[in-house]
Amino acid sequence: MNRPALLALAIASALSAGATHAQSNAAVSTEAADDTQTLDAIVVTGTRVAGRSRNDTAAPVDAIGVQQLERTGSPEINQALSVALPSFNFPRPGLTDGTDTVRPAQLRGLAPDQTLVLVNSKRRHSASLVNVNGSAGRGSAAVDLNTIPTAAVRTVEVLRDGASAQYGSDAIAGVINVLLREDDTGGGITVSYGQRDSDYEVITGTAPANATWPSPGRISRSVTDGETTTISAWKGLSLGGAGFLTIAAELKDQERTERGGYDVRQQYPLVGGAFDPRERTFNRFNAWYGEPELDQKTLFANAGIDFENGTRLYGWASRQDRDARSAGFYRPAQDARNITSIYPDGFLPIIAPTVIDSSAAGGVKWNWGEWSMDSSVVWGRNEMDFTIENTLNRSIGPSSQRTFQAGGFDYTQATFNFGGTRSFALDAFASDLYLSAGLEAREETYRIFAGEPNSYINGGALLNGAPTASGAQVFPGFRPSNEVDESRNAVGLYVDLEANLTDQLLGSVAIRGEDYSDFGSNLSGKVAMRYDFSEAFALRGSLQNGFRAPSPQQQFFTATSTNFINGVPFEITTFPATSPVAAALGARPLEAEESVNVSFGAVFNFGEATLTIDAYRIDIDNRIVLSENLTQVSVRNFLTAQGFVGIGGGRFFINGVDTETQGVDVVFTVPFETATAGRFDVTLLANWNNTDVTRVPTTAPIAAIDPTIRLFDRVNVLTFEEGSPKDKYGANLSWSLDRFGATLRATRYGEVLAPGTTAANDFVLSPKVLVDLEGRVRLWEGLELAIGVENLADEYPDPLPASLNTTGNTPFSNFSPFGRSGRFLYGRINYSF
Numbered sequence: 001m002n003r004p005a006l007l008a009l010a011i012a013s014a015l016s017a018g019a020t021h022a023q024s025n026a027a028v029s030t031e032a033a034d035d036t037q038t039l040d041a042i043v044v045t046g047t048r049v050a051g052r053s054r055n056d057t058a059a060p061v062d063a064i065g066v067q068q069l070e071r072t073g074s075p076e077i078n079q080a081l082s083v084a085l086p087s088f089n090f091p092r093p094g095l096t097d098g099t100d101t102v103r104p105a106q107l108r109g110l111a112p113d114q115t116l117v118l119v120n121s122k123r124r125h126s127a128s129l130v131n132v133n134g135s136a137g138r139g140s141a142a143v144d145l146n147t148i149p150t151a152a153v154r155t156v157e158v159l160r161d162g163a164s165a166q167y168g169s170d171a172i173a174g175v176i177n178v179l180l181r182e183d184d185t186g187g188g189i190t191v192s193y194g195q196r197d198s199d200y201e202v203i204t205g206t207a208p209a210n211a212t213w214p215s216p217g218r219i220s221r222s223v224t225d226g227e228t229t230t231i232s233a234w235k236g237l238s239l240g241g242a243g244f245l246t247i248a249a250e251l252k253d254q255e256r257t258e259r260g261g262y263d264v265r266q267q268y269p270l271v272g273g274a275f276d277p278r279e280r281t282f283n284r285f286n287a288w289y290g291e292p293e294l295d296q297k298t299l300f301a302n303a304g305i306d307f308e309n310g311t312r313l314y315g316w317a318s319r320q321d322r323d324a325r326s327a328g329f330y331r332p333a334q335d336a337r338n339i340t341s342i343y344p345d346g347f348l349p350i351i352a353p354t355v356i357d358s359s360a361a362g363g364v365k366w367n368w369g370e371w372s373m374d375s376s377v378v379w380g381r382n383e384m385d386f387t388i389e390n391t392l393n394r395s396i397g398p399s400s401q402r403t404f405q406a407g408g409f410d411y412t413q414a415t416f417n418f419g420g421t422r423s424f425a426l427d428a429f430a431s432d433l434y435l436s437a438g439l440e441a442r443e444e445t446y447r448i449f450a451g452e453p454n455s456y457i458n459g460g461a462l463l464n465g466a467p468t469a470s471g472a473q474v475f476p477g478f479r480p481s482n483e484v485d486e487s488r489n490a491v492g493l494y495v496d497l498e499a500n501l502t503d504q505l506l507g508s509v510a511i512r513g514e515d516y517s518d519f520g521s522n523l524s525g526k527v528a529m530r531y532d533f534s535e536a537f538a539l540r541g542s543l544q545n546g547f548r549a550p551s552p553q554q555q556f557f558t559a560t561s562t563n564f565i566n567g568v569p570f571e572i573t574t575f576p577a578t579s580p581v582a583a584a585l586g587a588r589p590l591e592a593e594e595s596v597n598v599s600f601g602a603v604f605n606f607g608e609a610t611l612t613i614d615a616y617r618i619d620i621d622n623r624i625v626l627s628e629n630l631t632q633v634s635v636r637n638f639l640t641a642q643g644f645v646g647i648g649g650g651r652f653f654i655n656g657v658d659t660e661t662q663g664v665d666v667v668f669t670v671p672f673e674t675a676t677a678g679r680f681d682v683t684l685l686a687n688w689n690n691t692d693v694t695r696v697p698t699t700a701p702i703a704a705i706d707p708t709i710r711l712f713d714r715v716n717v718l719t720f721e722e723g724s725p726k727d728k729y730g731a732n733l734s735w736s737l738d739r740f741g742a743t744l745r746a747t748r749y750g751e752v753l754a755p756g757t758t759a760a761n762d763f764v765l766s767p768k769v770l771v772d773l774e775g776r777v778r779l780w781e782g783l784e785l786a787i788g789v790e791n792l793a794d795e796y797p798d799p800l801p802a803s804l805n806t807t808g809n810t811p812f813s814n815f816s817p818f819g820r821s822g823r824f825l826y827g828r829i830n831y832s833f
Helices: 003-017 066-070 077-084 552-556 580-584 633-641 700-705 714-722
Strands: 061-065 115-119 153-159 174-180 187-203 218-238 243-254 293-306 312-327 350-368 371-389 404-424 433-450 484-500 505-516 520-534 537-548 559-565 568-575 593-606 609-626 647-674 678-695 727-737 740-749 752-754 763-765 768-780 783-790 824-832
Touching: 061 066, 061 077, 066 077, 066 153, 077 153, 077 727, 077 740, 350 404, 404 552, 433 552, 484 552, 568 580, 580 633, 580 647, 633 647, 633 700, 678 714, 714 752
Parallel strands: 115 174, 568 647
Antiparallel strands: 061 153, 153 174, 187 218, 187 824, 218 243, 243 293, 293 312, 312 350, 350 371, 371 404, 404 433, 433 484, 484 505, 505 520, 520 537, 537 593, 559 568, 593 609, 609 647, 647 678, 678 727, 727 740, 740 768, 752 763, 768 783, 783 824
8 A cells, every 4th residue: 555545544533433543442450450460450551442351362462560560679661571471581681782771682592673562552662772782682673661660660561473564563472562560649669689609600712821810610600799779759639629649769879799700811921931820819709790770760650531422632841861880801900902001911892881761651542423532643762872982992092081972863753642432232243343443653763873982993003013993992973974864754554353253252353554655565465253152261362473673763863983904994884774875785675574373272261260372373474684794705705896885795684584382371370369378479471482494595796705694693583583582481479468478489490402503502401390389478558578589599591601701701691581680689678659
């Protein structure tokens, strides 16, 4: 469908049908704010029918209350979801530049940007960061859920089913809908403090022959670090008795954790042919490899006013300032990148980004005849600005500064929604037919801004008569040639129908057309059905095609560094796909990813107990990936012949990876009361997931240059296929009796492969079980004290062999699905009023 036709339909829809926004039409029940995943929680995600229970839907929907989110040692949404959902994983990579600060999460083993995130049923803006390092989620730019404080949250609903036809781009794996508090009275203050108390063992390398320092082979280490203090509060205010204003604030101060290995490398130049005496006293635990330092301040407000005629005005606003510090690899004193007059003992460069995240929304709901109308404008912006500390620009020489402003990027999204929902009484159906229709228009802007000149220039200083690398060590600044300021817009129309066709058969159909200014149009459809054989047993399933538009970050990100090859400087760049250099290598403007989702499940009700089993298959074509770094001599020669002198190659985003993902989610929940032992809530989770890569990208120019060159090579293929757990099991037991309560949780993460460039370098991470325990007591009305421990048994991923950790800086793989920081002890006090 061309753009004029789409716009005409949009105007016609707005003037005649006026339909509700597909993401905000159903009434919200306070039952969804229960302490745990209650069996009868009313949901608004994935359905158009007000008052539908999460166990009555045609697709699996989880409803996670705020108290379940709060009852962890570090109350952040991503971490809480990772233990509450069967197929949600939150790896915690380190030594990955900005990804240390904005960490991606995965649903059903897919990319982080293939899950749509909503706030109050409206699309949330993504982070400006695109992950370009070797971790899960490489090449993606996803929403940072940790910009939303737990104190502002009422419920998180997760639709574990493709929903592009209902919600638009990104909803291939599913939808996460964060519903904010709507309180006009009361409030609460929570103060928590915790720290890591852990012991771990690493495998060390072998020191040089005749070394004067030990080379133990294995070494155990005890650490106490990672102190984390979180102060959060919320308050509900009445707006003249007709509405609410709920304000939430959070302060978080987190110290780093350090899980580096033992560095057996020679650190200093020889002195008279002998090892420097300082080698014997040098601290060989010289890396920061773990959780970053964080200083985070967040403010969130949510408001609504109801008028007598049924109209509601609503809106929310937020602001978060996050200052983080993480590290790169240690540069020994004798490293060619060091200047000993500045750092006589070597240096550990620090990456210190500042992230500013803001959002604002305003809307109105009203009744227009039989229609329930909803229209809104939502704005969001995320900026990441890099400061590089404790480093130098080797090419400037001894006069180099140690701290650099390296530039950064920002992403802005503005979304307008207009639509409505109504019901029709039809004799042919067992219930009313619910019709939703409407339009969404969105504008996105992405910018890259340059750092100060010394962060990227080559100052001309030589090393042994040869040029040296340009820019700040560990993170060269963005150059003026990298700067971009690009925008795009999109408009979409949707229609959604849902009804009980018979007393036992629920059916829904959705169709959505979208048109983008940069890559064209897309049409998505979904059919979902549920058949209740009895109150105790139902079958449900869906069939749909979906899509994900290329993000502006993927389309326009660019960065440059200088590499010296045989003494000759070459510019190594991450190119936009539309740049002349990328085009010469076969890149084309990015297109949308396309998917076909099939799911089939069963729901069993045994009194108060519920068991759901949902199998799924997700085939995705034309996935957007970041190519390998193409710096081969043949590539450089080809580029020179094309007139690109001094370009040493690089990488670019490209379509062309096809994958097939299959899996099963199982969730069993049961609450039960005892006469004397109190109430117990039990949740059991399981997921089995498998992904196969069935096609990788190729281009004619690369094939002609050298048919052995791979645009998407072994490591990245195996990251898709085996870089997340093949299976995951969880058990959660929550107990309460009078003033006392406790939570016992166990999560087993299955086998994960940390892929190497060859099979000999593959490393298998064996399954691990993490156990969390928390005890609570109500001291008096409104005041609760909790003490707990996460990772009670102090489990770590298997340590890497020395051959895969030659610097000693990275003793554990970034593919660990639970990080590598060990046991966390915490206390929390909560006062509600």
